[in-house]
Amino acid sequence: MSESTATRAAAATPPRVARKIRGLSDRAIAWLFVGPTIFLLLAINIFPLIWTVRLSFTNFKANRNRPIEWIGTRNYERILTDSDIWLNMQATAHFLFWTIFFQVLIGFTLAYLINKKFKGNDLWTTIIVLPMMLSPAVVGNFWKFLYQPQIGLFNYVVGFFTGKDPSSFEMLGSVDLAPWSIVIVDTWMWTPFVMLICLAGLRSIPDYIYEAAEIDRASKLRQFFTITIPMVLPFLMLAVLFRGIENFKMFDLVVQLTGGGPGSTTELTSINLKREAFEKWRTGYASAYAIILFVTVFGLASIYVKALNKVKER
Amino acid sequence: MSNFFTGLLRLRRGPWEMLATILIGLGVLMLMQPFVLWAYTYSFITTLVGTVMFIIVSHFKD
Numbered sequence: 001m002s003e004s005t006a007t008r009a010a011a012a013t014p015p016r017v018a019r020k021i022r023g024l025s026d027r028a029i030a031w032l033f034v035g036p037t038i039f040l041l042l043a044i045n046i047f048p049l050i051w052t053v054r055l056s057f058t059n060f061k062a063n064r065n066r067p068i069e070w071i072g073t074r075n076y077e078r079i080l081t082d083s084d085i086w087l088n089m090q091a092t093a094h095f096l097f098w099t100i101f102f103q104v105l106i107g108f109t110l111a112y113l114i115n116k117k118f119k120g121n122d123l124w125t126t127i128i129v130l131p132m133m134l135s136p137a138v139v140g141n142f143w144k145f146l147y148q149p150q151i152g153l154f155n156y157v158v159g160f161f162t163g164k165d166p167s168s169f170e171m172l173g174s175v176d177l178a179p180w181s182i183v184i185v186d187t188w189m190w191t192p193f194v195m196l197i198c199l200a201g202l203r204s205i206p207d208y209i210y211e212a213a214e215i216d217r218a219s220k221l222r223q224f225f226t227i228t229i230p231m232v233l234p235f236l237m238l239a240v241l242f243r244g245i246e247n248f249k250m251f252d253l254v255v256q257l258t259g260g261g262p263g264s265t266t267e268l269t270s271i272n273l274k275r276e277a278f279e280k281w282r283t284g285y286a287s288a289y290a291i292i293l294f295v296t297v298f299g300l301a302s303i304y305v306k307a308l309n310k311v312k313e314r
Numbered sequence: 315m316s317n318f319f320t321g322l323l324r325l326r327r328g329p330w331e332m333l334a335t336i337l338i339g340l341g342v343l344m345l346m347q348p349f350v351l352w353a354y355t356y357s358f359i360t361t362l363v364g365t366v367m368f369i370i371v372s373h374f375k376d
């Protein structure tokens with residue numbers, strides 16, 4: 001079947017092109033195939049990165065038609081001495097830490113439970129992963145309704161369990177509660193992702209290891225800490241890396257929910273960056289801001305890849 | 315500890331990567347801590363040095 005396809009393809013190639021290709025070496029043909037991808041990679045990823053680095057040292061404004069002025073490291077100095085941006089970094093750190101903490105905790109627990117063989121576990125897996133499949137814009141909008149103090153289900157449930165009046169608190173409007181409200185929604189949406197990765201880890205552990213442990217009379221707790229956890233750890237670290245990088249640049253969900261408010265309590269760095277770049281049009285300044293975030297994520301990713309390789313070696 | 319310093323002097327990958335990792339971690343902590351502004355100010359340069367160092371030293375011999 002494949003031979004006939006190849007023959008047909010060869011026959012369909014115009015004689016002039018076929019003659020040209022026949023004259024090329026294997027290496028040249030390989031480059032011919034890889035070339036377009038490399039070109040796209042350079043054009044879409046590498047060139048904009050280099051251009052952003054260049055712009056970060058200028059006072060360029062994309063909405064003004066004036067010559068670009070070289071201002072050295074002034075943009076970086078401004079960003080790194082601005083206490084408002086420092087607050088945005090803290091808001092991001094709060095969001096990052098707690099979302100990862102809850103997602104790993106709940107995700108691993110769910111994966112552990114789902115991994116036990118029981119009736120209907122496939123159905124439960126499907127139900128649990130549903131939030132992950134929704135669009136962040138949709139999730140943001142319907143959680144906005146759930147958080148409504150008058151008609152919201154969330155306030156009603158909290159009121160039911162704590163005895164508080166449901167309309168006495170506002171999750172999205174309160175300075176103290178708004179950072180937690182975005183943590184709750186992100187955890188609800190992305191815990192299934194962590195669960196799926198953990199489930200893959202748990203299912204990759206061969207049964208004979210547990211059987212050997214049983215023969216050695218290792219307790220269930222001992223098996224959990226000496227077999228399950230070490231073997232799931234690389235998967236867990238991968239999940240943390242993915243969620244860490246994703247949440248560091250979280251934008252859509254939070255914009256839909258709070259728009260960065262009240263005040264700037266939930267204004268994560270990506271939201272602030274977008275405001276600087278496309279509302280205030282301080283392109284040079286925003287480029288420096290983007291480079292700072294990029295270096296941070298790149299550095300963290302390097303550590304993680306190293307840690308992951310070490311765990312794999314074990 | 316002496317192995318660590320010997321490794322540094324002999325330009326070995328392990329200890330240098332460890333040093334770069336410490337710098338990156340310290341830089342990220344400085345960037346996101348809520349206590350002192352000066353630490354935030356010097357966070358980027360710390361992370362940048364750590365990251366560039368990591369890229370370079372990951373090509374050293376084991």
